[in-house]
Amino acid sequence: MGARIAAYDWSTTGVGAIAQWSQSLRSIVAFLVNSPVPLVMLWGEDGHLIYNDGYSAFAGERHPGLLGMKVLEAWPEVADLNAHVMRVGLAGGTLAYRNHRLKLNRTGVFEDCWLDLDYSPVFDDDGHPAGVMAVVVETTESVLAEQALRKSEARLRFLDALDRDTGRATDPLEILAITTAKLAEHLGASNCAYADMDADGAGLTIRGDWVRPGLPSTVGHYQFAAFGEQAVRELSAGRPLILDDNAIELPEHEAAAFQAIRIAATCCMPLVKDGRLIALMAAHHDEPHVWTADEVALIREVTDRSWAHVERAAAEAELRKTAIQLRELNAELETRATERAAALEQSRTQFRLLVQGVTDYAIYMLDPDGIVASWNAGAQRIKGYAPDEIMGAHFSTFYHEEDRAAGEPQRALETARRQGRFAAEGWRMRKGGVRFRASVVLDAIHDDDGKLIGFAKITRDITEREEAQRELEVAREALFQSQKIEAIGQLTGGVAHDFNNLLMAIMSGLTLLRKRLPEDDAQITRLIDNSLQAADRGAALTQRMLAFARRQELKTERIDVPALVADMRGLLERTIGPAWRIEMDFPDRLPAVSGDVNQLEMALVNLAVNARDAMPDGGLICIRGVEREVIGEVRGLTSGHYVRMTVSDEGTGMDAATLARATEPFFTTKGVGKGTGLGLSMIHGFARQNGGMLEIESEAGRGTHAHIWLPVAGEFARPAVTVLRNVVGRAATRSLVVLVADDDPLVLMNTADLLTDLGHKAIEAESGAAALDQLAAREDIALLITDQAMPGMTGTELIAHVRARRPELPIILATGYGETPAEAAEHLLRLNKPFTQADLERAVADAMLQRV
Structure with missing residues (x-):
């Protein structure tokens, strides 16, 4: 490359002729050319490419055309990344990426590749940044190998467990029963069965099966031809029969044979010996199912192993039978001396044939x-x-x-x-x-x-068994941790719901008590205000607990992430303080996401505060977003398009042990009184509830990258809007008769007192049935406020009865967490517990305005 660089006409570029190069540029190019590491220098504001032999090998067919080009024109497919690199590098900053995925065109087609990238500024003779030096190391091979390894781990664990269970069995029917049950469970199939063929090949008998509870057994005798020409042709030839939807892939009369035994999709493996079909093993679904290549391969492997175990059990049974025969022969030989030699030879022959047949x-x-x-x-x-x-x-x-x-x-x-x-x-x-x-x-x-x-x-x-056993122990530990977190989430959600009702009674009681105190009693007023502030903090804590448990009510909207973060910039800067700089980086056409805008704002504030706390002496906090496509299932994300928002810091980072527990509820590394330990668990729950996930990358001493993945909004998602309205609408200025239904006596009484204090007349009902009785008895009821979680009749069930009788009656659903059925949530006016008197007043006004 040194000769190629020397021969290049640099006078046509912003770099200038070589004779005019500064001493610093000459030194940098000399270092670059002689380095064995793949290096490329982006010189000047346009980032003209000067690179060495290592980089030319990475560039593939794009070399040598890249030499001297402007970086944004050289690699247009990653122009946004390179523009960011140039901004940071020319400002004197550095960047580093590990296993960074890019889609590059190096051979005439676009391909995914993974790279380790390190960017540092290079300086001119005056000590000013004049360009960027990039170290480019491709890690594609190791990344793909790791992905393939994870995919095979689950398969090996399953096969090891199956081998252990069937290896202990001595009866062929027991082996096949274990195999079908475990295979069905692993595949999520509705039915797994095994069958043997009649001697003439015209019929088959299903000897045993495992079926999902509620489905009929398929055990019995069947005519082979009834399942269609394709089944007979493929299976008789020793090929598997694979049907994703027999209603589509088979003629109606052939599909009927499968549908009669509740089979819509099937993967059937034949066992052929000496050119004759002798047995079958199959997995089925009662709904259409697209069989993957991995599933087909697994069923084939399980079929081969199960028949091997059957042959082993048969061989062992034959060995036992032969041993018995040998003992009988030995006893008989004592009394039949003349037949001893012939019988002994026969025994030896049988044993030799038996032993030779075992593989x-x-x-x-x-x-x-x-x-x-x-x-x-x-x-x-x-x-x-x-x-x-x-x-x-x-x-x-x-x-x-x-x-x-x-x-x-x-x-x-x-x-x-x-x-x-x-x-x-x-x-x-x-x-x-x-x-x-x-x-x-x-x-x-x-x-x-x-x-x-x-x-x-x-x-x-037993080599495979030993290796699979070790892998199984690792998987069991991971499953235990997952079940522990799920149990904590269920407990947390229940506690938070009940705590909301207690806070509701406390807050409403304190509000009414404060209004009845003399204004000059400053001490008592201060005590009540402090109690109200404590109740507000408790309400915020329950929201975090509900978020972790994924049970808070979410208002899913279409969110423009760059606009949202830009609007929040002032709030974030005031929250973290002047010692920390915030840098935002979003592509021009980042798609909108689907989620709850308030929860997303809270999540970003939490992550910014965590980043600040990780850098006590100040530093840079980066907030960026990129679009990503997920194919297949990746770490719990289903296939689709996502936006990944990242909050990065350059702080203390986390070691592996701390990172493993980062999203556990109530786990915190902060001092006493400085954190609840619910921040990251709340974000984790919010992301999961919105169809995404929270991903954290961190190393001790190297900072943290927190990624929030949210699905890209669909075409018809509702945009997030801000509604400006009066505190009280005109329709709520008159006194109303309000029916209140709640099974919690404290909440019921305090809600009624808040309404009475607002000038309304409240009628209390401790259940849905009692509310219907009151509604039938009184025509003057102008508004219904009901709880959701009530025994006997839920709030939405009560609302359905009320609308059947009085469809024009305004209704407010007051609830402590996201328990409202999805089909009803869009048509209800909601009031989230715990609510203040002002919240209640606004909800009443909104309900009456909707009526108008």
Whole structure:
């Protein structure tokens, strides 16, 4: 690249001819050219590209055309990122990204790539920033490998658990029953079944199945042809039958056979031996379902393993049967000497054929000195040696050199010789020096006179089982933590709801009491005001608890994130103080998101305060947003378009242990009295309730990046608006007869007192039924205020009865958290508990204005 840079006509660019280059520029280019690290320098305000050989390899087919180009023109697909880099670098700042995903065109097509990016300013002879030096290291291969590993972990854990359960079973029908139940549970299928074919292939019998409760069993005999030509053709040829929706993919009369047994989608695997279809295993859904390649592969793997276990159980049963036969033969040989030789030879033949037919176990004989005397197909498959390669060799060949030096092979022989059996698990060697984990049994064999004639050796490869067991323990711990957090959330939501009712009674009582005090009693007034402030703080705390539990009422709207954050800038600057700078970075056409604007504002304030607290001496807080597309399920997010808002700081950061607990309720690293521990858990609950998530990246000493993911708003989402109105509407200035329904006596009484103090007449009802009785008895009732969570009849059920009788009656639903059914929420005027007298007054005015 040095020669290419020297030959380039730089006079046509803003860099200028090489002869005119400053000493600092010459030094930087010399350093860049001789560095083995992929480096590119963006020189001048336009960021003209000067790079080395390492970067040219990264640039692919875009090299050498990139040399000397302006960075925004060189890489137009990431122009926004590079514009930000130039602004920060020329201002003397640095940037760093790890495993940053970009979509680049390096070979004529756009492709996703992941990069580690580090940007630093470079200076001219006067010490001023004159450009940006970028270190570009591609990490695409490692990122994709990690994603593939996570995908396979769940599959390995399931297969290990299935192998353990079926490995303990000795009955083939029990093995198949365990397999179908576990496979159905793992896939979420409505039915899993196994069947065998009639000898003539014309029919099949489903011997056993697992079905979801409420669905009929499919056990029974069926005509094969009834399931259609496609089923017969594919399965008879040894190919799986895969139907996502039989109502669409099959003729009506063929689909009817599946639908008669409540099957809409099926994935059926055949077992073919000697060219003949002999058995089937299938998973079904009672609704249409698109089978993925991973699901089909898993069903095929489970089918193969289950039949292997069935064959193993059959082989073990045959072994037991043969052992019984051998004992009977030995007893018979004592009395039938003339038949002894023939019977013994027959027994040996049967045993040899049986052992040779087993492939899941290495079964072979050793002479008394440990020399291999026989070798079955399973031994060849597991250990890799053909019979002519290993027979005559000492069995210590299968041990590692260190174990041989320690005398392990001899110890095994001595134990079996002395005790009759040696059993152990350990590492053994295959042909070629590859280690595997083995379960080993060594039995001593004696003749009729008790003389040792050799040893029977059985080896099983358990490498996959050991590895999967370790992975399973990790998954169990993660599941336990998830269940713990869910239980805390349920408890927190319930406590917060009841606490809202208590706060409602306290706040309304204090409000009325304050209005009845003499104005000159300053001490009592101050005590009441302090109590009201404490109640307000308690209400705010319950909102955080409800947010964590995902049970607060959300008003989902279309939110323009850049406009919202811009409007909040002044609030954020006043909240965190002058020692902390706020920088905002949003693309020009960032799509709107769907969410509750008030909850989002609270979340951003919380994150800004956390960032401030992480930098006690001041610093930079960055708020940025980008659009992201999720394909498949990623960390709990479903497929779709999202906006990711990020609040970043350069503070103390968190270590791995703290980060793992960051969103736990009531967990805080702040001092006593400086935090409730509900901030991040509230944001976590709010994001989840809105269909997104909270993601936190942090390292000790390297700052924190908190990402709020929210779904992009749909075309018909309601825009967030601000409604200006009078405190009290004209329709509420007259005295009204108001019916109040609430099962909590304290809330009922205090709500009625607040209404009476406003000049209205309140009629109390302690249940929905009592409210209907009052409504039937009084024609002068002008307004209904009802709680939602009441025993016997909920608020929305009461409202349905009232609207059937008096559809014109204004109604207010007063509730403590988001318990309103979604279909009713849009048509109700809501009053959130705990409410103040002013809130109640406004709600009454709004209700009467709606009537007008």
